[in-house]
Amino acid sequence: MSRLTVTPETAPGAPVLRTEEPEIIAKTLAEVGVRFERWSLPVDVSPEADADTLLAAYRPHLDRLMGEAGAGTADVIKMRPGNAAYPAMRQKFIDEHIHTEDEIRFFVSRSGNFILHMNGHVYDAHCTAGDLISVPAGIKHWFDAGAEPNATVLRVFTDTTGWTPHYTGDTISALFPAA
Numbered sequence: 728m729s730r731l732t733v734t735p736e737t738a739p740g741a742p743v744l745r746t747e748e749p750e751i752i753a754k755t756l757a758e759v760g761v762r763f764e765r766w767s768l769p770v771d772v773s774p775e776a777d778a779d780t781l782l783a784a785y786r787p788h789l790d791r792l793m794g795e796a797g798a799g800t801a802d803v804i805k806m807r808p809g810n811a812a813y814p815a816m817r818q819k820f821i822d823e824h825i826h827t828e829d830e831i832r833f834f835v836s837r838s839g840n841f842i843l844h845m846n847g848h849v850y851d852a853h854c855t856a857g858d859l860i861s862v863p864a865g866i867k868h869w870f871d872a873g874a875e876p877n878a879t880v881l882r883v884f885t886d887t888t889g890w891t892p893h894y895t896g897d898t899i900s901a902l903f904p905a906a
């Protein structure tokens with residue numbers, strides 16, 4: 728189940744909000760400029776399908792989204808247990824960073840945490856299958872899907888160079904592991 732935990736940046740472990748209500752998650756994140764939607768989609772495709780099949784199945788929904796976001800294309804990333812490349816990938820995004828473009832992700836299966844740092848608070852969005860999240864360019868954040876991930880995620884983008892993480896040098900992510 729999707730979950731949002733909001734904690735003052737000065738009080739790790741002492742959240743002021745913890746909710747699994749999608750409407751409250753969306754409203755709370757919208758108040759700080761972050762788009763969150765739960766899509767209930769008439770898409771019947773296995774998360775194990777190949778990237779082309781997955782993208783074709785979600786294309787009508789992505790087109791709708793892309794029209795609004797001005798994005799150009801999308802791809803599929805599968806995080807699976809035992810993937811030898813995963814530890815390095817995990818490490819790349821687990822420290823606080825920003826991007827030069829919006830980070831738009833749709834969870835086809837399983838889960839991961841986008842953890843956002845703004846307004847003196849840490850917003851930990853535990854995203855699950857059916858969740859769309861768009862982290863605006865320039866928002867400080869980190870991402871973790873755990874040591875043994877098993878997620879299929881669509882990535883929507885305008886320019887892949889925008890994916891490059893620009894690290895802030897802040898070590899706060901160590902104080903706020905994925906909730």
Ligand SMILES: [Fe+2]
Nearest residue numbers: 820826830870
């Ligand atoms: Fe990121």
